Amino acid sequence: MLKVNGKDRMFTAGITVMDLLREMEYPAERVAVERNGDIVPKRCFSEVCLVDGDTIEVVSFVGGG
Amino acid sequence: MLTFEEIEAALIQRHTEEIQKKLKTAKVAVAGLGGLGSNVAFALARIGAGHLHLIDFDRVDITNLNRQQYFIRHIGLFKTEALKQELEEINPYLDIRTDCVKVTPENLTELFQEEDIVCEAFDEPEAKAMLVNGILEHFPDKFLVAASGMAGYGGSNAIHTRKITEHFYLCGDETAESAPGNGLMAPRVALCAAHEANLITELIIGGKE
Numbered sequence: 001m002l003k004v005n006g007k008d009r010m011f012t013a014g015i016t017v018m019d020l021l022r023e024m025e026y027p028a029e030r031v032a033v034e035r036n037g038d039i040v041p042k043r044c045f046s047e048v049c050l051v052d053g054d055t056i057e058v059v060s061f062v063g064g065g
Numbered sequence: 066m067l068t069f070e071e072i073e074a075a076l077i078q079r080h081t082e083e084i085q086k087k088l089k090t091a092k093v094a095v096a097g098l099g100g101l102g103s104n105v106a107f108a109l110a111r112i113g114a115g116h117l118h119l120i121d122f123d124r125v126d127i128t129n130l131n132r133q134q135y136f137i138r139h140i141g142l143f144k145t146e147a148l149k150q151e152l153e154e155i156n157p158y159l160d161i162r163t164d165c166v167k168v169t170p171e172n173l174t175e176l177f178q179e180e181d182i183v184c185e186a187f188d189e190p191e192a193k194a195m196l197v198n199g200i201l202e203h204f205p206d207k208f209l210v211a212a213s214g215m216a217g218y219g220g221s222n223a224i225h226t227r228k229i230t231e232h233f234y235l236c237g238d239e240t241a242e243s244a245p246g247n248g249l250m251a252p253r254v255a256l257c258a259a260h261e262a263n264l265i266t267e268l269i270i271g272g273k274e
Contacts, residue, residue, distance in 0.1 A: 029190075029191045029194060030190040030191060030193075030194050031194055032194055032197045032198050032201060034201075034229070034230065037230055039198065039201035039202050039205070041198065041202050042194075042198050057229060057230075059197070059211075059213075059229060059235060060213070060239075061190040061193040061194050061197075061211075061213045062190055062213050062214050062216075062239070062240065062241070062242035062243075063188060063189060063190045063216075063242050063243045063244075064100075064188060064213075064214070064215050064216045064241070064242060064243035064249050064254070065097055065099050065100055065101040065102070065186055065187050065188040065193075065212065065215075065249075065254070
């Protein structure tokens with residue numbers, strides 16, 4: 001089980017941050033992802049595998065300023 | 066022309082000496098000088114935040130006047146230059162640094178060396194994400210105040226400030242994207258900018274670690 005944005009979420013063992021973003025339909029170019037309180041650099045989205053108990057925060061940006 | 070002492074005394078009269086001392090030594094970078102950034106910079110300049118670093122690559126355009134702190138006379142000027150001029154009319158003794166550049170992953174570490182607090186005030190979602198990712202990765206000890214979701218009108222109370230981590234905060238309603246029929250307008254953008262500026266003030270004065 002993961003905790004994503006404060007909610008429990010089932011996941012398939014071995015998926016990457018990028019896989020999770022795709023599943024949840026987040027555009028990777030518009031988000032910042034924190035895993036257990038640390039930023040996951042964008043270049044590592046496809047490399048970092050999630051493990052049971054991870055707390056993930058996906059901060060997603062919309063246009064306007 | 067007012068003297069430094071006159072302006073200092075007026076600020077102390079309003080804020081107290083203890084608070085003004087903190088504001089005077091504050092170093093804040095404002096990235097993006099549109100509806101968010103120009104309003105944030107105005108607020109911080111008015112309370113005498115001492116060191117402001119204004120960053121934008123764009124020029125003032127007629128379509129900016131519906132929400133950004135510029136006047137007709139500024140159209141065509143770089144926003145960095147126009148805004149610096151305006152802030153100096155509020156307080157000519159502030160230390161204002163400008164960089165008329167587009168922030169990129171390559172120049173980001175150089176640009177944001179000096180400041181303790183970074184205000185994300187871009188328009189494009191990709192640019193917002195790029196800056197936030199870069200600051201969180203390279204400067205995890207700086208305070209980062211970002212914004213997302215402030216298009217349209219009404220729904221004042223949907224605009225909020227959310228603490229994501231100890232050093233990272235997000236202001237806005239997090240959903241209202243700028244789009245045809247739901248444009249950016251002065252009142253709501255200013256609300257979001259005020260959230261950013263008010264939090265930055267709190268971070269400066271509270272000295273939150």
